[in-house]
Amino acid sequence: MGSRSDWPTMTHAAEALDQLGVPYEAKVVSAHRTPQRLYDYAASAKSRGLKVIIAGAGGAAHLPGMAASMTPLPVLGVPVESAALKGQDSLLSIVQMPGGIPVGTLAIGKAGARNAGLLAAAILATSDDALAARLDAFRAAQTDGVPEAVED
Ligand code: RP5
Secondary structure, X not given: XXXXXXXXXXXXXXXXXXXXXXXXXXXXXXXXXXXXXHHHHHHHOOOOOOOOEEEEEEOOOOHHHHHHHOOOOOEEEEEEOOXXXXXXXXXXHHHOOOOOOOOEEOOOOHHHHHHHHHHHHHHHHOOOHHHHHHHHHHHHHHHHOOOOOOOO
């Protein structure tokens, strides 16, 4: 994520990964304030054994696109809600990638972060049967948890 201030949002991605037993690392890597750290992180991600990158950032959110430009790994972008424009700026700057370097962009804020965790797990589950089974169980439990009646 681009800042420690993104963690209250991005922790929802971490929670989803925890729930599904997917190991991860959580780091602050700013495209604007720590460009060399971003270069080092993205350029070494695949050789360090990472499989998917979730990049959350707000405002003029260059982190996901810049990370995607420097790694062949799939990059999922989470637009963090900004104070000035409520994350519209984050969303548009992440989703409007020019053709050639894709970023899979999620919803603004908490839902997007949670879904980024779930989507990362789904990507990993295509080559991990045990994780696929955990994901199926999670989805079934979620379905079971939705009562049809409007009240008890
Ligand atoms: C972005 O600027 C970060 O991703 C964060 O969402 C936003 C504001 O950062 P802080 O000023 O709170 O550190 O780079």
